[in-house]
Amino acid sequence: MSKNNYLSIYAKSFNWAGFFLPKNIYEKCSSLYDFCRTIDDIADDKNELNIKKKNLLIFKNNFINKNFDNLIIKNMWILMEENKISIKIVEDLFDGIESDLNEVVKFNKKKELLIYSYRVAGTVGLMMAKILGVQNKNSMKSAIDLGIAMQLTNISRDVIEDMNNNRFYINHDFETIKNTLSMADLFYESSFASIKEIPFRFRFAILVARRIYRKIGAKILQKENIYNYNRSGKIYVANLGKLYQTFLSILDLIKLIFINEKNHLRNKEHLLINEEIDLNERI
Secondary structure, eight states, rough: OOOTTHHHOOHHHHHHHHTHHHHHHHHHHHHHHHHHHHHHHHHHHOHHHHHHHHHHHHHHHHHHTTOTTTTHHHHHHHHHHHTTHHHHHHHHHHHHHHOSSOEEEOOSSSHHHHHIIIIIIIHHHHHHHTTOOOHHHHHHHHHHHHHHHHHHHHHHHHHHHHHHEEEESSSHHHHHHHHHHHHHHHHHHHGGGGGGOHHHHHHHHHHHHHHHHHHHHHHHHHTTHEEEEEEESSSSOHHHHHHHHHHHHHHHHHHHHHHOOOOOTTHHHHHHHHHHHHHHHHH
16 A cells, blocks of 8 residues: 555545554555545646546546556456446446536535535445445445535535635535534434444444544534634644544444444435435445
């Protein structure tokens, strides 16, 4: 595993949580993150829009055609074959990234926000669940929920940055940011019980990642108003805060022993997504 891999450089929260994963599973997660980050970087670089579209299409075609000269693509296909990850999930991810490559991105409905969040992050949660050996169908759905929760947190944190890139996923006011984080919390709650279905040796890392990312939302809410939010810069959880959230994750691990929730809690939201995307087919 290269010391310069994308997981270490870009995903500090996940890298922290990944410390608690076995090395072989961490390397699989790193391969997945390398792939996702490569796509994301194409969409977010400083090139003109038409060049970004062209670069993404080239990478997508190389992926579909299994161009194994690209190690990131080769590792992703190995991952898909070993863990029975449907190409439809990866195509959903591409669809989400491609939707960002417009002059202006503007969402007006909850359904649009949910579908986008599934495509760019729920897909990653689902693929992670397959890598970690999750079998239960409702637990797969809850893995999607954790991805959606994290994406809603991202969107709430990055309103100004996104606005500067003509991406208006949500309105630039604190009430909307609070409401988006409230929705994220529902998805975080939905994800919790299903973590019990993850093999025990992987469970703690997911609890840590979940807690640290959720804490970003709490830190946003501490800004209290749009003026403070606008002046806050990039909101993140410092290492001391991550250490505390890691300690609280031990309590979560104990709490899971007494959880016996079998139902999926976000069926209403999944029905909205299913109007365009057959999630059962992906699961």
